[in-house]
Every structure is written in C-alpha cells, then in structure tokens.
Amino acid sequence: MAARRHERIEPSFGGSELGDDDFRISADDRAVPNASSGPRRKTAKKPVNDRKPAKPAASSRRGRGKTQGGGGSGRGSGRRRRSFLGHVFRLFLMLGVVGGLTVAAVVGYMAAKLPQEAWAIPDRPPNVKIVSVGGELMANRGLTGGKEVSLDEMSPYIPQAVIAIEDRRFYDHWGVDPIGITRAFMQNMAAGETVQGGSTLTQQLAKNVFLNPDQTIRRKIQEAILALWLEQKFTKDQILEMYLNRVYFGSGSTGVEAASRRYFDKPAEEVNLGEAALLAGLLKAPSRLSPANDPAAAKARAEVVLAAMRDEGFISQAEYADAKAQKPTNAKSYWTGGEHYAADLVMRDIKQLVGDIDQDVIVETTIDLGLEKKAEEVVRKTVDGASQNVSQGALVSVDGTGAIRALVGGRDYAQSQFNRAVDAKRQPGSTFKPFVYATALEKGWRPESIIDDAPVRIGNWSPQNYDNKFRGPVTVADALRQSLNTVAARLVDSAGADAVIETAHRMGIKSDLVDNASIALGTSEVSLVELTGAFAALANGGYRATPHLVNRVVTEQGKVVWERGAEVPPVVVSPEIVGMMNAMLTRVVSAGTGRRAAIDGWQAAGKTGTTQDFKDAWFVGYTANLTTGVWLGNDNGAKMRKVTGGSLPAEAWHDFMTAAHEGLDPIPLPGDYRIGEAQAPLTADSGYSDGGFYEGESADPYYRQNGEAPIPPQGLPAEGGGRVYDSAPPPGVTVEGPARGRSSDRSLFRSIFGG
Template sequence: MARRHERIEPTFDGPDGDDDFHVSADDRAVPTASNDARRKLRNKAAPGKTRSAKPASTARRSKGGGSGGSRGGRRRRGFFGHIFRLFLMLGLVGGLAVAAVVGYFAVKLPQEAWAIPDRPPNVKIVSVAGDLMANRGLTGGKAVSLDEVSPYIPQAVIAIEDRRFYQHWGIDPVGIVRAFNENMAAGETVQGGSTLTQQLAKNIFLNPEQTIQRKIQEAILALWLETKFTKDQILEMYLNRVYFGSGATGVEAAARRYFNRSAAEVDLGEAALLAGLLKAPSRLSPARDPAAAKARAEVVLTAMRDSGFIGEAEYADAKAQKPTTAKSYWTGAEHYAADLVMRDIRDLIGDVKEDVIAETTIDLGLEKIAEKVIRQTVDGAKQNVSQGALVAIDGTGAIRAMVGGRDYAQSQFNRAVDAKRQPGSSFKPFVYETALENGWRPETVIDDAPVKIGNWTPQNYDNRYRGPVTVADALRQSLNTVAARLVDNVGAPAVIETAQRMGIKSPMVDNASIALGTAEVSLLELTGAFAPFANGGYRATPHLVNRITTESGKVLWERGAEVPPIIVSEDVVGMMNAMLARVVTGGTGRKAAIEGWQVAGKTGTTQDYKDAWFLGYTANLTAGVWLGNDNGAKMQKVTGGSLPAQAWHDFMTAAHEGLPAMPLPGDYRIGEQEAPLTADGGYGDDRYYDSEMPRGEDQYYNQAGNAPVPPAAVGGQGVVIHDGPPPPGVTVEGRVGSGRASDQSLFRRLFGG
C-alpha cells in the first residue's frame, strides 16, 4: 500500500512490447491520444525498468573483544553521533532556509499565477460548405487534444525537449546535470535543463527575462502544475500554447501555417521540424530559413531514434525529405475574406471570449478559380499591370468569391474592398437607369455631338461624334457625350440617389462629370450595385458571414431570412438588361461573352489607363474585375474591354460549367416596341402633337425646346404637345415617338434629341 502523499503513476500491464495500455478516467480530464500511440509514447519516454530489491541487512558482527574495544567503540559512536547531529542541524537549517526562499518567491508571484488562464480564443473561418478557410486570433489555430494530433508530434517534442518527461515531478535534476555536462563539453549552450512543465509555467504565467527570481518561480509553478494536472494534460496544454514562429501559436496553427494541413496529418519529418522550432521559433522558421529548419529537424530525428521512438528505416526516410519552404505569410486568396470576417465579427457578436466558428458565404472552388484567373492575367500581361481584384456575388448579395490582389502572401491589402478607384464608364448604367426612370427609353434618339456643361466639355473615347443615336446604342458604344447630356437632363442629384439606392456607399460629388465615373468607389460596392439587374430588381447587399457558433454548436449570431425590398421596377430591369446585353454581344464588352448564356455588363476605363474594369452578370452570378497598379501608374492602353473582360470571361465560364443556362430577368426587345417620345426626352404613352391652339393644360414648345411659352411665340415654328388621347374630330399630325422616321426627325430637329 502506498504511503500517503506518495505519487502514483499509471501502470502498464503485460510484457514489454504490448501495444495495449489503458489510462483510467481519473488520470486525465480531457480527451487524449489513442491508447496505442499513448502507450508507445510512454514506453519510449519511460522504458520499463525493474528495480532490484534492497539487499537484506548483513548479520551483525559477533559481540566480543576487550573493554578497550568497547570504550573505543563508544568513543567512535559518540564522535559520529556528534557529526550526525551536526549534519542534521545543518540540514534542518538549510531546509528552513530553502523553504523561506521558496516561500518568499512564491508570495511574490501574482495572484493569477495560481489559476490557468484561458487560452486566447480562436476564430475558425469556414466556407459555405464547411471547409476550413483560415484560423484567426492571437494563436492562429484552435486548441486540439492529444487524440487530434499526429503521434509523431509529442514523440518529437519529448525526445528533443524533455526525455524524462514521464519520470520527473516538474523539475528534473538528472536533466539539469546532463545539460550542464553537454554545455560544458561544447563550450556553449547547446541544451537546456528546463522541463516541458517548466516551459509551460513560463509561457503561461511568467515573462521571459533570465533572472534567479524568475527561475525559482518557474520551478515553484512547475511543481504546482504537476500536482494539479496529469502528464498528458500538461503535454496537451504545452502543445497548444507554445509558439512555433511566423505567427503560429499551438501545434494546430503551426501545422496549418507551414504545411497547410491539420496537426493530425503531420508526418514524421514535419513533426521533427515543428519540434525543432521550439529552440528558436523565429530564426528557425521554414518561412525564414528552410535550410536551418531542416538541419534542426535532423537533430530532432536523431534524438527520436536514440530515444527509441523510431527505427533506422524511419529515420533515414524522414532525413531524406526535402527542406520545407513556407510562404513568409499566410497564402491563399481566401485570407482576404478571412480578414474581412475579423473586421465584422466584433459588430456581430461583441468581444470573442471563446473559440468560435464563423460560417461564410465563400465557395472555395470559385475562390480558387478566381485566384488563379487574377494571377494568370496579371502575370501574363505585358502592359504594366501589377495588381488585380475580383468579386463574385449571387442574387442575394452573398459573396461567393473575393480576390483582393495577385498574392495575399506578398500583400494583405484588399483591393476589392479597401481600394477606392474611379470606375470610369462602368458607372454609366446608373446614369441610364436614372434616365429610364425619368421617362427615357432605349429607342429614344439623342444627338452624339459636342456638348458643353458649364466649363466642362466631355469627349468620346475615340474623339469622334456619330450624330443622332438611340440611347441603347449610346450605352453599347459607351459614348461620353450622351451620358453627359443625360446627367444634364435628369440632374446629378438624381443619378447619385440611384447609385446609392443600388448600393454605392462611397461619397459622390454633385457634378455633371459623375456621368463618366469620376466618383471613387470600391470593386465590392460596384459589383453589388449591378446585382439588382441580375436578380429582378431586389436589393443585394454584399455580405460574407452567414452564422457564428461556438465550437459546441451554440448559435451566437445568424443572418436573417428576410426578403429584401425591390429597388428597381420590372420594366426598368428589362430595359437595362436588354441594353447591357448588347454591350457584350456587339459593344465594348464582346470578350466577356459566355457560350450558351445571356450575359450583360459594362466596361470601364479611366483617363490615362490607370484603371480598367469589367462589371457583368448572368442570371446566376454577378462579378466584377479590376486591373491596375497600386501606385496609380499608367497601364499601356489596357481598357475594360480587353484584359478585365477576358479575365471575367475565364472566371465566369468555369463558374457556370455544368449549370443549365437561364435568361436574364425581363423580356424587353429593343426596337420592337413603340416607345413614345416627348419633347423634353421623356415619355407619355398617349401624347400627340399638332400645330393647333392649346387646350387646357397643354404646353407650347418652341424650336429651342423651351416650355412653356406664350402662344404667340410659337409662330408656326413650334408644335403643341397634348396630354391624353386626341379628342374626336381633332387632326393628329403625329404620335409622340411613334417610331416613324418623320416623327423622330421632327423631334431631333426641334429639340436635339
């Protein structure tokens, strides 16, 4: 029966080499590694040794001898008795002194040192299908149990850091002596004497400064940890809290960071590399020095072989592996989305106090396609293009793909969200939408001619003018003068209101030049503003997070299922889709066409070719592409209809593979319907005109298009526009905008379109 306070370690039944061992429920408080792996770990770290029994007491010497011998014996016993009492007293005094020192430093420990602090919470960010995208937080990865890590990892850590982990009580005198001898032999510090328990105590409670006080406190806390937790719990806490360099705290974060896989999937060579990092995480990181990381991993492999964890064959295979080369930062375009989640999460659930899972709208398959397309487009360009961005959203506004730059590892700046650039002509759809909402029609004829608005004289891209053109053709050819005329007609404030209603949040200046996209916007908000055309007129606010839960499944926040409001009428949606589809089939966006699908969109190119855009959509997906340079350098004649439209085509073609084609909302057919014109460019379905005297509320229009004017001012050179159908007996000279050439010619002559 064990004496009181004597430490009792778990025992292993069966002969050496038996792979079954069982730890009682009392021996651990959290799930730990599998029995087979755990038994191997313990057996290798603490090989079974049978202690021989103490030798029986030798027989006492036979009594005898003279009285002198007795007196000599008594004198010797008296002498040794004095010595014994002296040492006993010195030992007592020394023990009291040690106890006093220990008590002193224990009292100086902060009160919180006697409670294990919570590990900083992790935010696990997953795709719409539940696949891991990223871990965020101070640690960079979630906490894992020993059951969830490769058995090679704890073996490697114990072999190189604390071979007697399962034998000592938190402080290992044998390890200290061994480290001292090896350091003396090497002439430098090559091995530390701290146990894993001491390292854990330092990481959790203390600062890293090298002082006598800190070392004594570290030892005190190590002993306390050993009485409070089992060995497996201590090892598990250590693996989850130790720093592995390059922003990765904990073994799961490190495995994801360096190998892009979970800790459970780490092989022998990778486990040795991770264990090797503990000596100098920053200096030995494979993201900084792959060769140094490989050399240190080989030292760990040797220690594992010498400790009996692995055999010669395993040692040779792992040693033959090539050095691991890791990116200097997290890599993958999905990290742009992960960063955006971390921006929003505090507003959604407040402070994150425990590990949570953020479920996003990202489709990882589309994300990888988008990343590949942007990188290939930028790398293949010969026209001074260094950056690109892409956003794809569905009809609800859910962000399915987001690429904020060519390479996240090189630059974490999200150009899809944070870069504000002039959209150029890709802003024009909001000008035309406003015009349609004010009575214009795709068939309305307007003059493409020089125009001056205040001190502003816009010109077309090719410096040519085409004369009378329809509104639809003006948008198809992206004519600047026509867009300027429309803004001058409906007013810049009306255009700004339309753009804001559609989803543009960036500030816009009340200026006619807004017609040409001079207000700076982000790619994300511009893409979202196109989505109502694709979904039938519903608001489509871009969003990334669907739900946030704890690791146990408790829902902390969830997006509502409310139906968004209709912000564009059915008629206007039909007309806009008909016009923007012609941009792709026969206008500036021809390179964006997708076989079998109805596509609509708009190109955009800013002055001096600093920015190039293509915004387009099908009934399934809306996407935007931007290309340019961070420093605003000019590209070499890259227009929205060239590289951006081609990149959009490549992404959307892959995104629509295997899906049944669907038409865009609305069935408006340009030129097949009578779209009545009014003199001011608006519409009145039942209006007609003649040269008779006005009746009631009718207005006169003169040749300059001014109204109203006195009847005498008409002078036979104007016409009268009548509201409503003509009364019986009235001679009708023509229907307003009937489509007849004579009617359109008259209004062009009178009102310039």
C-alpha cells in the same frame, strides 16, 4: 615470590579506541580469592542493578596509558577527530535547517507574489474556424491560428518528437528535473555557451500560460513553483496536451494544429515523422528556424530531433533514415490562397455580428471554394500574362442575394494581404454610367430616345469621347453601348447630379460621391465590392443585393451563435427600369465595348470602364446567376499600356464566368425589354423620386442640337409625361424580333429569395 607469582594481573584495554565512558573490565567487577585462602569458592553476587560501576581514577587512566606505550595518545587523537567531525556535522545540519527555512521562506514569498489568477489555468484564446458554403476549411483566425486538439487527434510522432528533444525525462520527473538541470549545466560548461536548457515541458507550460519571458531569478523560481503545482493538479498527458496546444511554432501559429495547417496545409493528425520532427525543432527558435524563413535551417534542426527520437527508442534506424531523406519543407512566408482575403473580411465582420468571442466558433461563409480557386487562378493568370505593365488585379462575384461567392483581393495573398477588392477605392470610369442611365430612365428618357453626341460644355467642363470623335444623333441605347462620354454628361446635366448620386446609393454604392457633372464619367472613387453589389440589383430583378460573407456562426458543439435572417430585401429599381437597363447593357456585351466578355449560351450584360491615362481598367457584368466585377491596375497608380475595360478585364470576366456557369441551364435576365419594339404603357411605378415611386411627371430632358432651340427627345411629348414612343422605331433603330412587351415575371425573384 610465590605470592607474587599467584597475583592476578588484570587485563588492560589501553590500546583501544574506546573513550572514558566506554565499557571495560576492572578487578572490582570480579570476586578474586586470596592466593593463601585456599580453593576458590562461589560467592553470592549482588543483583546487577545494585552494582554501581566504579569510576576509574585519573591516575589509573594515566598509568594505563603509560603502561601501554603511547596507546593513550592515539586514543586522545581519535577523540579529537570525532569531536571535530561532530562539530562539522552539527554545523552542516544547522546550515541545512537554516537553508531549508530560507528556501521555504523565499518560495513562500515568491508564491505569495504570484497573482491570484496564476492558480487557475486561463482559457486558451478562442479560435475562429472559417469554412466555405460547402463546409471546407478556408482558414483559422484568432490569436492561435488553429483549434485545440487532443493527443488522440494529432499524429503520435508529434508528442514523441517534442519529448525527445525538449524533455526526455518528462514522464519521470515531478515538474522540475534536477538531473536534467545538471546535465544541461555540464553540457553548457563543456561547450562554453548555452546549448541545452534545463527547463521541463511543465516549466515551459507554466511560463507560457502564466508568466512573462523575462530571464530573471524571480521568474525562474515562480516557474518552478507553478510547475510543481501543475504536476499535482494534472496528469502528464493533460500537461503535454496543454503544452502542444499553447506553444508557439512561428509564423503566427500557436499550437500543433495551427502549425500543421500553416506549414504543411494539413491537419495535425496527418503529420508524418519528418514533419513532426520539424515542428519539434521549431521550439528552440520559432522565427529563425521557420521553414517559411529558412528551409535549410529547419531541415537541419529536424535531423537533430530525429536523432534524439532514435536514441530514445521512439523510432527505428530505418524510420530515421527515411525521414532524414525527406526534402526540406518550403513554406510561404505568409498564408497563401485567395480565400484568405475573404477570411480577413470575416474577422472584420464577426465582432459586429456576435460581439466578443470567448470560445471556439465556426463561421459558415457564402464562399464557393471552387469558384474562389478559379477566381484566384484567373486573376493571377491575367496579371502574369499581361505585357502592358499590369501588376495587380481583383475579382468579386456575388449572387442575386448579395452573397459573395468568390473574392480575390490581389494577385498573391502571400505577397500582399491588402484587399484591393474591398479596401482600395478608385475611380470607376465608365462602369459608373449605368447609374446615370438608370436615373435618366427614371426621369423619362427611354432606350430609343435620340440624343446628340456632340461637343458639350457644362460650366468649365467639356468632356471628350475616348476616340475624340462625335457621332451626331444617337439613341440612348447606342450611346451606352459605345460608352459615349458626351451623352452621359448631357444625361447628368438633364437629370441632375444629385439624382444620380441618390440612385447609386439606393442601389448599393456606400462611398461618398461628389456632386458635380463629372460624376457622369465615374470620377468619384468607389470599391470593387460595392460596385459589383450595386450591379446585382439589375441581375435579380431590382432588389437590393448587399454584399455579405457570413451565413451563420456556431460553436464547435453546434450551438447557433448568430444566423443571417431570411428577410426579403427592398426593391431599389422598378421592374420596368430593370428591363430597359438589362436590354441596353446586354448590347454592351453582345455588340459593344464589352464583346470579349460574352459567354456561350447565357444572356450576359455589363459595362466596361477605363480611367484617365489607363490607370484603372474595369469590367462589371452579370447573368441571372452571378454578378462579377474585375479590376486591373497598379497599386502605385502607374499607367498601364492602353489596357481598357473591354480588353483584359473583360477577358478575365469571360474566363471566370464561363467556368462558373459550366453545366448550368441558361436563365434569361429579368425584364425581357426589346429595344425599338412596341412596349406597354408605363405604369405609375415606373421610376423613383427621393426613394419612392416616380409618379409620372418628367423632368425636362430636352437638349440643344447645333445651337437650336430645345426640342424633346423623340417619343417624349413637349408637355412632359411618362409615356414612350409607341409607333414606329426611331431612325437607325432595328427591330430585333416580334413585339413582346415588358414582362413582370418574378420567377427569378422567387428562385433567389424563395418568395
């Protein structure tokens, strides 16, 4: 018993959760003295490295387990749990590796499928900035509708508003935002519909620049790949700047500058808080939320943006309240302003002038923006104030070189972009008669020549005067002053329709003209711009005045791409003919059908025109400063109620030209021919034939009166020749002052062309 009492019982760890290989203590690991051997003695220990832990027998483990009353069962259960978790961990690790490799493979495949050009930022479509002759902005054209601007050149509210509503973590993520995607997913699930997107601004930029808008998994993966690439290549500010200059804001506006001009008629740098919120709100649905389509919806969305800006700390509560109180923006459904008619015409011309444009350019035009605004005002006021079924009008004004100073193609550009001044061709009526009379003068007729206003038949055609009356013998000058149709027909019959057509084309008419006698009454269709340009040859002393809009094209850096030359145009009407025509057409304004066009202090000349059934009414007239044409009518050809060229068109011409000449010193028209006075003999260069000078021979300008034998016009010898009446004036012609003779003064030419 004593020996058993002193027997050492080794401690057991059977209840431990340690496994078989865990560290534990056994009797063999210690030197224990025998109970009968006396006091314990120190024994020498082997080095630790020389000891080999004894492997416990299975029976011993089982015995310990039993001894501990089930502790072994708990330990075995723990070992099984650990084994299971290990398997799960290894499974997930394996799946993660496989998944990662799969994702990498998919990403690599999608990246490889991207075209090579996707790895370079494409140039932004070039903008064409169109400015007036004074440098004022008229319009932006091109695919974008506005130039590219830096962050420093736009209102700071714009990027703040866009970040607040589109990507509040823009400066924190690396191109793809898992947090944003998760948040959007949760909100969309809660709402039961898509109320928020998870794409970052960088992803949107990648989509806009490189990809199509298709909503496919492949496109979304490629978008994410490109977004990551963009974030590595560019700074956040560069990405934001590119985005704001390339995103679509609706109504044909790409980029913040275009949108600011389009909706607020101001540059992006002047946009206020409320306007910036409206622009940012458009990004969700540019067409539907455009203030040009739905001002109320645009305003409601802008308030959502303002609230987001406040929540993000970009603006204060007071700023939020002030901006929210702004009235809704009411924008036209299209650009507004008559100058856009000219801008459209510039875009037609520019490709012919400079070819394809691959960078932003500035087009310097001939338009005087002050005159342009006045022209638009006059056309709208005339049409709106008329009670004679008038719905449209057009006006063109050119100087002596043909430079277009004002061009209005309709009552309201926002409602109709069709350019009636350029693209509409209509019968000009009696406004075509100056070409008839100029041809007759070149063939030997003179303003003082007498001709019979009586019934006339040319083939099967028998024209009538507008009042169905005949006046008998009249001077050529009086026939033009009163716009007598029978006389114009006789002159065409005398000079030949082909000669009249040649004169009209030489002076600037480009349209095809029908070779028949009815051309005398303007039955061939022409445009207002070409008719006005042709009249300008009489205003400038006889030089061709081809209408044009573009003076110069330069880059944004000032490099000249194209510039109009300074060549002197050819003479198309001799100085003598110019003088006679100006004398006759001055009488049309001072005492004829165009009296309502007269302007104080200036010598003005022109011609009225009214087509059959009052479908078209024209007045084209000029001073030494400007030549202006006005047309009124209806697009559908509906009849106006007795609107003649001498009524509303002449009045509109008067209003515009009065404003255009305000403050200018009067200049007389070239030529100084006095009808009925003694004139100097005609020179060899008094007329034209086949584009060259008329050599003094005369066509037979005889006429029949009351069925009698042909007799020559008074002052023209029967044997022909190029001289005119040089003694007493013909009957009925009043001498208006002392004889002065024709003047060959070219001061007007020098003032226009610098010669």
